[in-house]
Amino acid sequence: xxxxxxIALRFLTSSxxxxxxxxxxxxxxxxxxIFIGSLIQGLQISLLDATIGNASHITINADEKNAPIxxxxxxxxxVTSNHSEIKNISPTLTRxxxxxxxDDVEQIxxxxxxxxxxxxxxxxxxxxxxxTQLPEDNEILIGVDIAKDFDIRIGDTxxxxxxxxxxxxxxxxxxxDLKVSSxxxxxxxxxxxxxxxxxxxxxxxxxxxxMQIDVPFDADVLSERMQKESGIDDIxxxxxxxxxxxxxxxxxxxxxxxxxxxxxxxxxxxxxxxxVLAITVLQKSRQIGILKAxxxxxxxxxxxxxxxxxxxxxxxxxFGIILGLGLLWSFTKFALNPDGTPxxxxxxxxxxxxxxxxxxxxxxxxxxxxxxxxxxxxxxxxVIKNG
Amino acid sequence: xDNNIIQLSQVNKIYGTQIKTQxxxxxxxxxxxxxxxxxxxxxxxGKSTLLNIIGTLDKPTNGQVMxxxxxxxxxxxxxxxxxxxxxxxxIFQFHYLLPxxxxxxxxxxxxxxxxxxxxxxxxxxxxxxMSLVGLEKVKNNLAGNMSGGQQQRTAIARxxxxxxxxxxADEPTGNLDSETTEVIYDLLRDVNKQFGTxxxxxxxxxxxxEKTDRIIEIKDGRIFNDFTRR
Numbered sequence: 001x002x003x004x005x006x007i008a009l010r011f012l013t014s015s016x017x018x019x020x021x022x023x024x025x026x027x028x029x030x031x032x033x034i035f036i037g038s039l040i041q042g043l044q045i046s047l048l049d050a051t052i053g054n055a056s057h058i059t060i061n062a063d064e065k066n067a068p069i070x071x072x073x074x075x076x077x078x079v080t081s082n083h084s085e086i087k088n089i090s091p092t093l094t095r096x097x098x099x100x101x102x103d104d105v106e107q108i109x110x111x112x113x114x115x116x117x118x119x120x121x122x123x124x125x126x127x128x129x130x131x132t133q134l135p136e137d138n139e140i141l142i143g144v145d146i147a148k149d150f151d152i153r154i155g156d157t158x159x160x161x162x163x164x165x166x167x168x169x170x171x172x173x174x175x176x177d178l179k180v181s182s183x184x185x186x187x188x189x190x191x192x193x194x195x196x197x198x199x200x201x202x203x204x205x206x207x208x209x210x211m212q213i214d215v216p217f218d219a220d221v222l223s224e225r226m227q228k229e230s231g232i233d234d235i236x237x238x239x240x241x242x243x244x245x246x247x248x249x250x251x252x253x254x255x256x257x258x259x260x261x262x263x264x265x266x267x268x269x270x271x272x273x274x275x276v277l278a279i280t281v282l283q284k285s286r287q288i289g290i291l292k293a294x295x296x297x298x299x300x301x302x303x304x305x306x307x308x309x310x311x312x313x314x315x316x317x318x319f320g321i322i323l324g325l326g327l328l329w330s331f332t333k334f335a336l337n338p339d340g341t342p343x344x345x346x347x348x349x350x351x352x353x354x355x356x357x358x359x360x361x362x363x364x365x366x367x368x369x370x371x372x373x374x375x376x377x378x379x380x381x382x383v384i385k386n387g
Numbered sequence: 388x389d390n391n392i393i394q395l396s397q398v399n400k401i402y403g404t405q406i407k408t409q410x411x412x413x414x415x416x417x418x419x420x421x422x423x424x425x426x427x428x429x430x431x432x433g434k435s436t437l438l439n440i441i442g443t444l445d446k447p448t449n450g451q452v453m454x455x456x457x458x459x460x461x462x463x464x465x466x467x468x469x470x471x472x473x474x475x476x477x478i479f480q481f482h483y484l485l486p487x488x489x490x491x492x493x494x495x496x497x498x499x500x501x502x503x504x505x506x507x508x509x510x511x512x513x514x515x516x517m518s519l520v521g522l523e524k525v526k527n528n529l530a531g532n533m534s535g536g537q538q539q540r541t542a543i544a545r546x547x548x549x550x551x552x553x554x555x556a557d558e559p560t561g562n563l564d565s566e567t568t569e570v571i572y573d574l575l576r577d578v579n580k581q582f583g584t585x586x587x588x589x590x591x592x593x594x595x596x597e598k599t600d601r602i603i604e605i606k607d608g609r610i611f612n613d614f615t616r617r
Contacts, residue, residue, distance in 0.1 A: 003499050014487035290483045293444055294497050295472020297465045381444045384479060385435075
């Protein structure tokens, strides 16, 4: 093995130009694979983040529409203590209502939260356009679009009319932009206690409990388990996946096409290396013939080419990773949105990059099997006779 | 018979499967230990085929080949490789060095193939052999950067390194000028005397052939003449 390695290395170093060319071929293939893979992963992560990053992954609702969840604190406590996967959990009371400014009345969605908890899910503080604080009792945040439509300013008092016809005055302490126009047009955010008072809920009742979990993709399995373990009949555990099937099928389609591209890139790399290495067997057949005449056995003669494949794979893998990272870096520098952020935020997944490097090594070793077999079959007499 | 290091009995060689060409006919040949033999013959007479069969690079179509008392025509490929590495040294007409390696590495290659490390003793032996063939000064040159004579001397040193019982040479001086040819033959003769190595040398050069102990002339695939000098 040591001698085979030594000969392989010498064969590679004696024709440096050719070696560099093959390694570069592998490197370009692997860099494209890393680039495409990372791009698609980044795209999916940013898409997912936009969809569910600031939303509930699993939501507990009452099984009857508009019915309250009773004794929410004990439900929350049980769920939290049973499932360490829960990252954030927040009760909410959401009801349709109307906002009245002067003579204008507009339908809104009144959302009462335990704001410190809900802020971890919805990031209201980051979304504040005007105002700096989250609302306290009898205070509200309104979407930027409502503020614009009704010309409402911070400090103004607006009237909230409940479906039952009760009217309450709330003070506007800020406006938010959650980047979704329908939310900006309809959401009014207040404290949970205010909402409970507005809509006639007791302090132990909410309309839903929302949570985020560590791995959003486990939401379906986890919600099912929570449902079973909860033992309460009149509440339902809903998950985001059930509500976003189209998005999920889009994502999986994208992943599949990305894998296809990667697979074909790797196949072309393998074929490229195999054909070049096959030619090097012809180039080196004289040397292999001499070595066989001097007594190297068939195993060693094939090891020489397998090791060449392995060395080229390692070289190509390293170059490929560097090149791939360079491509990603330049993509984040040159493919920009008008505001200077990258078109697609790149996600560097070290294990994916490591895997790509490994693929380079394995692919090029596999590619060297044919040349290795050729070398094994080469008879020294052919070389000696034909010169 | 017992004194023979190589014994061929009824060796035939036929090339081709559809159009058959018989190159060797019923060759019976014994080569004595420590002897210095020349094979002569016109080109196409079958002398190189004979040498390749003796050297186990080629197999006889039928007949027996014994080397050191063992039948080589029935050996497996790996056994043959080991036999070639340890028992036989080759010197070819076109040097056949590995151009990627230095002269010194080329000389040591059969030793590396044997799977052994180069210890002080081996290093000293390699240097001794290289100085014997007059290559001390160029030992670190790549094989491709040497003159034809130097390359051929490197090939001779390489053939000697594992201290083989037999050295087979196919026109080892065919490419060299007459002066170098003379030097090389004297060298081979020295090795034969000093180490007791058996030599079988194919040559076109009658003057060279006359320096051998025995001349075997091959004609049309048969031993035409076999003359031993006393």
